[in-house]
Amino acid sequence: MRIDVLSIFPDMFKPMTESIIGKAVNRGLVDFSVTDFRNFTNNKHNNVDDTPFGGGAGMLLTPQPIFDAMDAIKAKAGDYGRVILLDPAGVPFTQAVAEDLSGEEHITFIAGHYEGYDERIRELVTDEISLGDYVLTGGELGAMVIIDATVRLIPEVLGNRESAIGDSFSTGLLEYPQYTRPADFRGRQVPEVLTSGNHAKIAEWRMKESLRRTYLRRPDLLEKIELTKEQVKLLAEVEAEETT
């Protein structure tokens, strides 16, 4: 996967190159490049923003530097790929969106600042994505979150010590409680079933606890998935246990 980012704060992405992205880049799984579109301005003061027509508070990113930076990406990479604009008005970012993006060959992120973007910038965009219903100072943190959640899903990126299989949300449910050694920590025991060696019972316990955690914390997720007969049975047990 090739990832391009347009940002006027490219140094914000340096920590990423020392963690998950760095490993993926070193293993040839990801090409990662940040372009400072301030380098593409054609005005004396290298301004990337200007006042809005019609008046009003705040400054808008002007189209020229971004269009020219995108042209440079296209000249280097052959195309832009999926072009993601970080914007509170975008589609909420979810695990499903990350899974969709993880199959792409090339993704370009446009991380904005100031009040917003000149509307003509949206002509370049294939997807507008929001990190949530709040206002950030820029799109960089959003781009980093999306990149992290997406790149980890590329096969071979996560080593054997980690796995995306069974992640919360990837099954449509929250993850079950997990335990590791010691079995007895300051008198706190690991549930016996997990040390029973009975894999069928362990699987059932994990599904039930996943349903319990989802039922208690995110019941809205239960509306979005079709439960199997086994899951319906287990959920009924959870509901009975949680209401007594």
Ligand SMILES: Nc1nonc1C(=O)NC1CCNCC1
């Ligand atoms: N929430 C958000 N999800 O993606 N981007 C978000 C955001 O708040 N962007 C800011 C909006 C105001 N201008 C600076 C960028």
